[in-house]
Amino acid sequence: MRIVPPPDRALTVYSPDAVLSGLVGALDRFIAGATGLVPAGRGTVVHDVRSIEAFYGLSGGTGGRHWPLVVDLFDGRASCVTEWRGADPLARLQRIKGATQPARAEAGTVRSRFWCDNPVCNLIHVSDSYPMMAEEAEILRSRRTATAFAMPGERGPEEGGHGIRHSGLLAFARLAARRWPGQDLPDLPADGDARETGRRLVAWLLALGGREPAARDLVDAFLAGQEPMLPRIRQAFGRIGAWDALQLECAQHSNPLWAALVAMPPARAAAAGG
The missing domain is CATH 3.30.70.141 (Nucleoside diphosphate kinase-like domain)
Structure with a gap:
């Protein structure tokens, strides 16, 4: 090439x-x-x-x-x-x-x-x-490396979204689902539509915060884009790998946009922003 x-x-x-x-x-x-x-x-x-x-x-x-x-x-x-x-x-x-x-x-x-x-x-x-x-x-x-690019296996929502590793919202939702089990993660759109993906994940997280009082402040702060979040996330979820930590930090630069698109309740948004 x-x-x-x-x-x-x-x-x-x-x-x-x-x-x-x-x-x-x-x-x-x-x-x-x-x-x-x-x-x-x-x-x-x-x-x-x-x-x-x-x-x-x-x-x-x-x-x-x-x-x-x-x-x-x-x-x-x-x-x-x-x-x-x-x-x-x-x-x-x-x-x-x-x-x-x-x-x-x-x-x-x-x-x-x-x-x-x-x-x-x-x-x-x-x-x-x-x-x-x-x-x-x-x-x-x-x-450039000497080794030709090897195409990794392509995965997607048909495997429960496990191949999606570049979404901070999804990384947080996966951690939250393990910490507060009881509701499956939402199915993600098969066509990868970004806005629909964001809508489903934010709605799921808001519902989790409404159902689990211990999760509410953490979820709201995460969606509000508060920084730094990693210490609070680690306190809640324990050890987090370097790649997931990167995704969670990246999400803080976009989460307020997603929360606004999904219409995060004003009272919760105001409280989280404080």
């Missing part, structure tokens, strides 16, 4: 959350069907702290509050680069990507699908321009 494409080619970078959730093949098929572009090759890259800072520094994307989480996401984990061929490929990929916040992503885009819920683990990067793509491609070339 060439890592620097000619003018009729462009790149997508699928971040480690896409790889770990087994979504790379599904993303390629979705993009091909929606854009008419043809995948011309695929490769694996593994960033370190310096390379990911250089990569996103090209577009000025290293200044947000969630930037340390982006570094944590990419550092030492495999990403997948797909090269696309077709007419005006970069513009087509930019249109299909979707807004950084999945709660605001336009219908029919990647981030409006695939069970996305936060602005860090949102599956895909597309360059802002051809000159920037050329610079990004040089960084990707330096981080």
